[in-house]
Amino acid sequence: MKIQALAHDEVFSSLLSSPRGLDDGDVARRLAEYGPNEIRQLHVRSMLSRLTAHFTHFLALLLWFAAGLCFLSEYLHPGEGLLRLGVAILAIILINALFSFIQEYRTEKAIEELRKLLPFRIAVLRNGVETEVDAGEIVPGDLVLLREGDKVPADGRVVLSNRLTVNNAPLTGESDSRLLSDAPWEGDVAESHNLVFAGTLVVGGGGQVVVYATGMATEFGKIAHITGGVVQEVSPLQVEILRVTRIVAAIAVACGACFFVMGELFGRGFWNNFLFAIGIIIALVPEGLLPTVTLSLAMASRRMARRNALVKSLNAVEALGSVDMICTDKTGTLTQNLMTVKSLWSPDDGAMACTVALFCNNATPSSDGVRGDPTETALYRYAAERVRLDAERLDEAPFDADRKRMATVNRIDGRLLVLVKGAAETVLPLCGRIPREGGIVALDCALTTELEGRHRAMAGQGLRMMALAYRELDQLPSQEIPEQGLVFAGFMGLEDPPRPEVASALRQCRSAGIRVIMITGDAGPTAAAIAREIGLLEGEPVIIQGKECATMPDSQLRRELKQDNLIFARMSPQNKIHVVSLLMEEGHRVAVTGDGVNDASALKKAHVGVAMGLSGTSVAREAADIVLLDDNFASIVHAIEEGRTVFQNIRNFITYIFASNIPELIPYIAYILFGIPLPLTIMQILAVDLGTDMFPALALGSESPPPDIMRRPPRPKAERLLTGGVLTRAYLFLGLLEALACMGGYFYVMQGGGWEWPQTLAPSSTLYLRATTACLAGIIATQVANVFTCRSPHLSIVTLGFLSNRLLLVGIALELALALLIIYTPGGNAIFGCAPLGPDVWLLLLPFALLLLGADEVRKLVHKRLSGSASVGRDSAVG
Numbered sequence: 001m002k003i004q005a006l007a008h009d010e011v012f013s014s015l016l017s018s019p020r021g022l023d024d025g026d027v028a029r030r031l032a033e034y035g036p037n038e039i040r041q042l043h044v045r046s047m048l049s050r051l052t053a054h055f056t057h058f059l060a061l062l063l064w065f066a067a068g069l070c071f072l073s074e075y076l077h078p079g080e081g082l083l084r085l086g087v088a089i090l091a092i093i094l095i096n097a098l099f100s101f102i103q104e105y106r107t108e109k110a111i112e113e114l115r116k117l118l119p120f121r122i123a124v125l126r127n128g129v130e131t132e133v134d135a136g137e138i139v140p141g142d143l144v145l146l147r148e149g150d151k152v153p154a155d156g157r158v159v160l161s162n163r164l165t166v167n168n169a170p171l172t173g174e175s176d177s178r179l180l181s182d183a184p185w186e187g188d189v190a191e192s193h194n195l196v197f198a199g200t201l202v203v204g205g206g207g208q209v210v211v212y213a214t215g216m217a218t219e220f221g222k223i224a225h226i227t228g229g230v231v232q233e234v235s236p237l238q239v240e241i242l243r244v245t246r247i248v249a250a251i252a253v254a255c256g257a258c259f260f261v262m263g264e265l266f267g268r269g270f271w272n273n274f275l276f277a278i279g280i281i282i283a284l285v286p287e288g289l290l291p292t293v294t295l296s297l298a299m300a301s302r303r304m305a306r307r308n309a310l311v312k313s314l315n316a317v318e319a320l321g322s323v324d325m326i327c328t329d330k331t332g333t334l335t336q337n338l339m340t341v342k343s344l345w346s347p348d349d350g351a352m353a354c355t356v357a358l359f360c361n362n363a364t365p366s367s368d369g370v371r372g373d374p375t376e377t378a379l380y381r382y383a384a385e386r387v388r389l390d391a392e393r394l395d396e397a398p399f400d401a402d403r404k405r406m407a408t409v410n411r412i413d414g415r416l417l418v419l420v421k422g423a424a425e426t427v428l429p430l431c432g433r434i435p436r437e438g439g440i441v442a443l444d445c446a447l448t449t450e451l452e453g454r455h456r457a458m459a460g461q462g463l464r465m466m467a468l469a470y471r472e473l474d475q476l477p478s479q480e481i482p483e484q485g486l487v488f489a490g491f492m493g494l495e496d497p498p499r500p501e502v503a504s505a506l507r508q509c510r511s512a513g514i515r516v517i518m519i520t521g522d523a524g525p526t527a528a529a530i531a532r533e534i535g536l537l538e539g540e541p542v543i544i545q546g547k548e549c550a551t552m553p554d555s556q557l558r559r560e561l562k563q564d565n566l567i568f569a570r571m572s573p574q575n576k577i578h579v580v581s582l583l584m585e586e587g588h589r590v591a592v593t594g595d596g597v598n599d600a601s602a603l604k605k606a607h608v609g610v611a612m613g614l615s616g617t618s619v620a621r622e623a624a625d626i627v628l629l630d631d632n633f634a635s636i637v638h639a640i641e642e643g644r645t646v647f648q649n650i651r652n653f654i655t656y657i658f659a660s661n662i663p664e665l666i667p668y669i670a671y672i673l674f675g676i677p678l679p680l681t682i683m684q685i686l687a688v689d690l691g692t693d694m695f696p697a698l699a700l701g702s703e704s705p706p707p708d709i710m711r712r713p714p715r716p717k718a719e720r721l722l723t724g725g726v727l728t729r730a731y732l733f734l735g736l737l738e739a740l741a742c743m744g745g746y747f748y749v750m751q752g753g754g755w756e757w758p759q760t761l762a763p764s765s766t767l768y769l770r771a772t773t774a775c776l777a778g779i780i781a782t783q784v785a786n787v788f789t790c791r792s793p794h795l796s797i798v799t800l801g802f803l804s805n806r807l808l809l810v811g812i813a814l815e816l817a818l819a820l821l822i823i824y825t826p827g828g829n830a831i832f833g834c835a836p837l838g839p840d841v842w843l844l845l846l847p848f849a850l851l852l853l854g855a856d857e858v859r860k861l862v863h864k865r866l867s868g869s870a871s872v873g874r875d876s877a878v879g
């Protein structure tokens with residue numbers, strides 16, 4: 001049976017359905033039989049192969065190699081201590097892999113959770129009544145009602161097409177749109193003009209389809225079967241982290257080699273030197289960086305979702321943080337999309353205006369009021385109270401954002417009428433007549449000017465304007481609906497109050513150095529009035545109309561784009577893309593909002609495409625990077641705040657982790673240069689890098705937005721995560737202060753125990769064990785202070801509050817607990833070569849920790865003074 005070749009009644013009978021749709025019993029039975037309408041990912045990589053990947057990446061391989069060398073050396077020269085190191089390296093590989101695996105798993109869970117927040121719902125006819133259901137509940141035989149902007153939920157045969165146009169790009173990759181018909185077709189499935197496929201998009205018109213395949217039986221399901229589901233994007237930040245890790249690994253290897261050569265020159269013995277070289281490499285390589293960064297991106301996207309911005313890829317989290325320009329539409333984003341008709345102006349009694357408003361309208365009455373687009377439902381409610389007529393609709397040219405009007409052909413009271421409603425700019429030029437003193441007269445220039453004046457006055461009050469017109473026909477048009485020579489029937493002005501949160505969100509944008517430009521399809525005066533109300537406009541507006549925008553030379557438009565108080569009105573989606581492209585060419589990082597089918601290209605083009613979750617079409621949502629669950633402009637600003645924060649947090653924990661590399665390195669240098677007993681052993685380095693440092697670093701990644709984050713200018717586009725400033729602060733400032741503490745602790749114990757230079761000590765002597773433990777304790781004590789300084793590159797800890805990040809306190813508690821285990825238990829002592837310390841050592845280390853905290857506070861103060869209030873926080877060098 002070829003479903004495409006059947007007549008309508010055969011389609012219904014072959015799928016045991018009817019033009020009234022299925023009934024509830026059918027649906028339940030079929031759902032049990034065919035299962036939910038879902039694409040299962042068959043080839044999801046098995047847990048085992050994913051776990052294996054964590055043992056075989058670049059750094060892991062490096063570590064395997066090091067471990068292998070240790071074992072080989074142990075075999076060739078037993079008793080040099082290399083066996084223990086080899087085992088320790090294996091432990092590192094294991095801990096790292098498990099840790100990364102758990103983080104990857106948590107990241108995936110977080111993303112999966114986010115996906116569930118945006119249900120995919122679709123209109124169906126069941127029991128003869130239109131209802132909206134989850135796409136997952138669609139079963140074969142269901143009668144789906146498709147409208148412009150919908151995503152097709154399952155494969156189906158078209159039984160009614162009202163210029164139903166689909167784009168099969170998501171399935172076939174070809175981007176041409178296809179006009180579908182409901183007539184039978186003899187060709188094969190791929191060529192047919194009467195089938196729709198799951199995952200494709202309705203880009204125009206509407207229609208009804210009977211579902212014949214769901215879930216894995218759909219064409220999309222079959223492909224998913226072959227390709228094994230979705231490929232995850234890698235964000236530039238992740239790529240950069242990988243780059244940083246590799247560079248640092250290369251530096252580490254180079255350092256290791258240097259120390260080896262230096263050791264040889266100073267005659268310290270081959271195996272000793274070899275051991276140290278490996279120690280240095282392990283100390284410097286930031287093993288856990290990439291999974292930690294990925295996890296903190298995922299956590300940020302979860303926080304964004306809590307603030308109503310659903311991020312579709314981790315990529316967007318970071319792109320959001322650098323946005324310096326938002327192009328926003330007005331209706332629904334800046335305003336509440338709660339429309340009511342506030343005024344009607346008509347040249348006669350208004351009856352015809354109401355007739356047009358009622359019947360040239362796709363809103364439908366439903367059990368819970370009126371269903372449909374907010375503009376249309378408002379018109380419907382208003383008009384339905386004033387005219388009581390029946391009408392039969394014979395044809396429709398649906399509203400679209402380019403034409404900015406809608407037309408229908410209706411039979412009303414025996415008269416055949418064309419009804420047109422839309423933007424005055426597109427409807428008035430079609431009007432040739434107007435009612436006057438009981439008759440209908442030609443619409444001359446003077447009358448047109450008068451109408452335009454009325455339009456301006458009403459729009460100037462912030463009303464969204466609708467011009468209404470009609471004409472009578474003798475016979476049904478065979479082709480296009482004739483829209484010329486209309487009789488003007490009136491203007492309706494709709495009120496749509498601004499969202500209360502928008503004004504403060506705009507103030508935040510201003511202080512954060514983010515420019516906001518309104519790009520709306522609405523009229524200039526309406527847009528200007530709303531812009532003034534929400535504080536987007538101060539002074540006289542510069543309004544550029546879509547038409548001007550299309551004809552203006554690019555050079556002039558670029559100049560205009562620099563003006564304050566700029567508003568783009570009556571813009572078509574094409575105009576919008578043009579403006580967005582120019583802004584991007586000018587070097588801006590642009591976020592663009594959109595909700596319609598035609599907005600998809602602008603959403604894709606911009607750095608961050610923002611679609612509306614409530615009012616937007618599926619097409620826009622598919623194209624966007626983030627979806628606003630509440631359609632609210634303020635949510636974009638919250639998302640930017642989180643985006644900026646995550647970048648800063650990642651930098652903060654990198655500073656924290658890198659700082660402890662210096663006190664790990666300096667003991668080696670001192671050992672080689674001055675011949676003192678090695679102050680810190682490799683096992684102790686590992687205790688810091690893979691033990692005590694881990695938890696506070698994670699907590700730094702989850703820091704909530706600092707109070708000044710939206711008072712700083714956007715991050716320059718080219719700015720890297722690791723700048724010279726970040727490295728200088730970590731290595732040459734914080735790191736050196738830490739090294740001071742640990743060497744201080746070491747010498748204090750050594751001297752107290754009667755050691756004198758150049759005396760050597762047995763590795764098992766209590767004095768040596770205690771001295772190295774003091775060195776380790778020095779790192780731990782100063783890292784506790786450091787975690788507070790790393791919470792912000794600019795803000796004083798007094799401003800942030802010592803207790804404001806709970807997770808950080810937990811992290812520190814875990815760090816200290818681990819330190820106690822290492823220093824004060826026999827097991828910890830045995831593994832890490834430590835010995836218990838007396839309180840005097842801690843008392844000695846305390847001032848070093850306070851010194852680090854104080855010194856960084858002074859640095860922050862100096863920075864504040866230097867940068868002054870004019871450029872608050874502008875310091876890309878350090879933060």
Ligand code: ATP
Pocket residue numbers: 328329330331332373375376399400401404405406421422423424464465466467519520521522523
């Ligand atoms: P924004 O882009 O800020 O969301 P908008 O939603 O007002 O603006 P459009 O939806 O493109 O932009 O509407 C532009 C104009 O088209 C409106 O001012 C109105 O005059 C007209 N219009 C809007 N909806 C309809 C409709 N359903 N039927 C006919 N005309 C409409």
